[in-house]
Amino acid sequence: MRYCKKPVAVEAVRWFKNGDHPDDGKETFTDDDGTHLYGGKVVRRYRHPEHSGLSMCDQCGVKMHYHGWLDTLEGGQVVCPGDWIITVEGEMCLCKPRVFDAMYEPMEVDDNG
Numbered sequence: 001m002r003y004c005k006k007p008v009a010v011e012a013v014r015w016f017k018n019g020d021h022p023d024d025g026k027e028t029f030t031d032d033d034g035t036h037l038y039g040g041k042v043v044r045r046y047r048h049p050e051h052s053g054l055s056m057c058d059q060c061g062v063k064m065h066y067h068g069w070l071d072t073l074e075g076g077q078v079v080c081p082g083d084w085i086i087t088v089e090g091e092m093c094l095c096k097p098r099v100f101d102a103m104y105e106p107m108e109v110d111d112n113g
Contacts, residue, residue: 009107011087012100015068015079018045042092043068043079070094 013021024040046067047053053065060080068079070092077094079085084095095103 005103008088010104012095012104013085014097015043015083015085016081017066018043018068021085040068043070043085045069046078 015021018024018040019026021040021042023042028035046064046069048064051064053063055064056062057064057067057078057080059078060082062081066081070077070079070085072093073091079094080096082097084097084100086093086095086100
């Protein structure tokens, strides 16, 4: 049996760096290296005790220092620069750009949402 995905409107934000999600907050701190954003409220900075921030991501080839972390019902996911954060009925999930482009297209929204 085959199925077709039901049309569902989603909110989506493309993430490239810490602070990109509009609900992340913009609080900063200053250290010897300059001013930086604190970890986001939605997408936090990726940190793992067993992985150096200088190691390369297996999925995108970018240093792990430039990645984020999204808490999900399944435990959480690494967010690569360029990934989409989708909100459906209050739940947030990650979507890779090629999948997002294949499944979603912009829709016009009137003043009533």
